Amino acid sequence: MSYFKTTKEADQLVAYFTDTDLCFECGCRIEGGVVRYDGYAEPGKIKGLFFHPACAALLGQRLICDGFPKRHQN
Structure with a gap:
């Protein structure tokens, strides 16, 4: 994950899962900083996902909670 000041600055790839100004987590427009x-x-x-910084933090915590207990299982 990388933080950018704007979605325009973050627009460096060819393909994305959503529009570059929509948060993949909440679906709302991103006005300021973006992850x-x-x-x-x-x-x-490779495709990119965009998140509000707070939404990225929430998603990251959920991934940790889901994956950490099973991290040694295949």
Whole structure:
């Protein structure tokens, strides 16, 4: 994940899951700072997700809560 001051500054990839000014977590417009997460949508193809900073923090905490207890299982 990377923080950017604006969505325009964060717009560096070719493909995204949502519009560059929409938060993937809450679906609302992003007006200020933005967190972009890049992941593989399919082998060899990276797509980005955009989040409000607070939404990124919430999503990150949920991922930790879901994954941490099972981190040693395959």
